[in-house]
Amino acid sequence: MRIVIVDEPGLRATILEDGLREAGYTDIDIVPPRGGFVARLERMAPDVVLIDLGNPSRDSLEEMLTVSRALARPIAMFVDQSDEAMIGAAIDAGVSAYVVDGLRKERVKPVVELAIRRFNAFAKLRTELDEARTELATRKTIDKAKGILMQTRGLSEPDAYALLRSTAMNQGRRLVEVADALITASALFAAPAGAAK
Amino acid sequence: MTPLSIAFLPLTDSAVLVAAREQGFAEAEGIDLRLLRDTSWATVRDRLVFGQVQAAQMLAPLAVAVSLGLSQHPAAIAAPFKLSTNGNALTLAADFAAALDPEMQNRIVDPVATAHDFAAAIGLHRRKPVIGIVHRFSSHALMLRYWLAYAGVDPDRDISLRVLPPSLMAEAMRAGEIDGFIAGEPWSSVAVADGLGEIVSVGANIWQRGVEKVVALREDWAEANPDTVDRLLRALSQAAAWCDTPENRPALADMLAAETYVGQPAGLILPALEGRLTLRRGTDPVAVPDFMLFHREATAFPWRSQAAWIYSQFVRWRMVEPSAAAEATAARVFRSDIYRRALAGTGATMPGASSKLEGALSAPLPVGAYSGEALTLGADRFFDGRVFDPAAIDAYLASFHG
The missing domain is CATH 3.40.190 (D-Maltodextrin-Binding Protein; domain 2)
Known part of the structure; x- marks a missing residue:
């Protein structure tokens, strides 16, 4: 056949x-x-x-x-x-x-x-692939937000994560949304490259 | 709310379905209308026939063909409502169109001369011209055949007809796979805007009131759900009136432009609604009156004589064995009885008859109507002046061999 x-x-x-x-x-x-x-x-x-x-x-x-x-x-x-x-x-x-x-x-x-x-x-x-992709992107976003908190506020990694989580819970938002907002805000506050001089 | 799914293709003549949902006409009738976009007519047909959707936008000849068992799984189809009249255009690549009248508007307004020019151009072209059609059982393919045969062209021998979905025509032109195509809008306007071809003829100038898309239902489903069918038709009738109101056209074009519907810029959709087409890139648009109709002149009314005309063309092109039974089956697909039941008392124009001579009016004619506004039928001539009498199909067919 x-x-x-x-x-x-x-x-x-x-x-x-x-x-x-x-x-x-x-x-x-x-x-x-x-x-x-x-x-x-x-x-x-x-x-x-x-x-x-x-x-x-x-x-x-x-x-x-x-x-x-x-x-x-x-x-x-x-x-x-x-x-x-x-x-x-x-x-x-x-x-x-x-x-x-x-x-x-x-x-x-x-x-x-x-x-x-x-x-x-x-x-x-x-x-399942779509879900895995979303999962991966979520984790990356949260890691990046943690990094920003650790750098700007001198927090340890567990403390940075705890702060993100408590903020999310207090505002009734998802963790990734808070992380996303933090990344956006931090990009707005950051001085443009070369402007420091 | 009654959930109801309708399969459709990305075409300007899906307008009535889209407006029924977006303008709330379906909701007002208690119908939760879900529109399911497909790319090919085969998929739309299968979703309807095998029950994935309750209704479908369908080429009128395909609805007849499915009922006659000519297109895969046979099923009795009921078409109680027409979604549009005309709205097609024939677009040719510039090198092939070069043999036609250099004055582009002349090509449109004089289909007799253009048919003869097309016939002469066939022999001059570098290959047997390949013309894209959207389906063997499409209104446009039947009109193209009708038009070319007038000039002595045998569409099964002298040209190659290539079947492609409408949304893929422009790409096929770009790849040089076809020398032209006949399809519903906005796909000719898209090809013209990309500089891929020129509009040389329109369906409205081949048959002034050519039958085009219908709402197709499975007959058994329609009989089991008369109340849902009636509410659907009332919603669609209101939507059609809204679509045919000139002030609403820009909003309608914006609505259709959405990625989930036609997915093309509103600026390429509006011309067909307004009847002002750009025939070649960089030229001024020209007026093509009555290019497509949604509501006026009782457009939605499924005249049984129009289903019979479709059957006559199937016989003419040897797509079906002629028989009294096949003729009756074909005519029964257009369910003017359901239209009357659903829209009685709503103020919708209701013709007195359900069958008429096709192509007999060379000027608008007020005719008998039971209810609603007075009905004036527009001029509905075929470009060659022939008149179709559903009671004398044999004589009509014999006239083509004269």
């Missing part, structure tokens, strides 16, 4: 491809949706095309699938319409699957289900 993933090269395409290979599929290509990708795809004559539901190139892809004379058999989205639960899960996960006509549904189903799981895993991973 020849499977083509239409996606930009990157994490999502890679985790999908890896998953398919682990499941024993070997004939897999990743085609970036740019320029003349539709003609390339047509030459590959895939049995299954997997593409992000929101991909802007889906109209171009569907047009090729409609008018192609090169493809031996027509390809349509979710050919087996009887499995509504699977289609619903696919749409929610953002997966659209185009499947060649005549491919038995027992053969297609595991591919689509795997794509759904991998798309969901990717979405979760991205959320």
Whole structure:
């Protein structure tokens, strides 16, 4: 079974491809949706095309699938319409699957289900990455504010942190907001570079 | 509040949906309207068909095609409200447009001459011209086909039609992938502002009152939720009236410019609303009256004859096997009955009939209306003067082979 993933090269395409290979599929290509990708795809004559539901190139892809004379058999989205639960899960996960006509549904189903799981895993991973990034930025801001307090008021690191925390609690604000405000204020008070002379 | 999600594309003719939310018309009807922006029509269609949204902005021909099972998963679609009339433009790269009348305004006002010039330019171009269309089942693609065929061009043989989402047209022009495109605004104005092309024709001069976008609902959902549908239509009708009021146009352009809606400068959105288009970068804008309509002349009313016209074009271009059943299915997509039910007693203009001759009016005509303000229909001619009679589709189609 020849499977083509239409996606930009990157994490999502890679985790999908890896998953398919682990499941024993070997004939897999990743085609970036740019320029003349539709003609390339047509030459590959895939049995299954997997593409992000929101991909802007889906109209171009569907047009090729409609008018192609090169493809031996027509390809349509979710050919087996009887499995509504699977289609619903696919749409929610953002997966659209185009499947060649005549491919038995027992053969297609595991591919689509795997794509759904991998798309969901990717979405979760991205959320975690975003959270980790925010966390890191927060810590940097607080460290910087602590440094300012230590330098300007001669406080120890634990005291600088305690002062930030008590200020935040008294004002009902988040620690990072207070730290941010301190950094901004300190930049305003600082003499411009070279002005000291 | 009833939550209701509508999928849409970044286009100026999403105006009525955006205004319904931003100006509070939806809220006043107890609807918590959520607008979900997509990039491709396939995604909008799938969100509607598979139930991720309750409604969608949709190309009128695509709504018919989905009901006929011509575009992936078949589903019965109900289109009880039209969001706009016309609003499209054909933009060509300067080298291809060089074969047309050098006086740019002449190209716009004389679609007959421009069609012939376009036909002559095909052979002079360095390759078979590649023209971008937004979808095989788009109003603009049907109008382009209609217009070029008049001049003897076979759109399936003499040019290459390349499908691209409207928001990617300008980039495709820049990359030299296409020689021109026909799409809804603001995408022609964006291409002109970037010096990538010239507007050479507008939908309004091919068919003066061309059917464009509709609100599409799944028929089963619409039947199960008549009260929600009625409130939605009342909100949209008020929003459409607001959008078509000239004083509101600058505010509407600002609203649409937001990154979450069209995401282009208000200065590139306003021209289409005002009907004053810049045809080539650095030239003065020219007046294109009735370039796009939202409300006046009962724009929103889904004339069944217009769905039948769409079906006739599908048959003409061999997109569907002709049959009485297909014809009936197509005409039923436009639900004038739901429009009447929802807007009865609101003061909205209510035409007396639900079907009419298309293209028969060469001057505005006062017609029968049950209620609301008196209805005057604008001139609605096709540029070639043909009249579409929904009761005689075969004769109409035969006339193209004359």
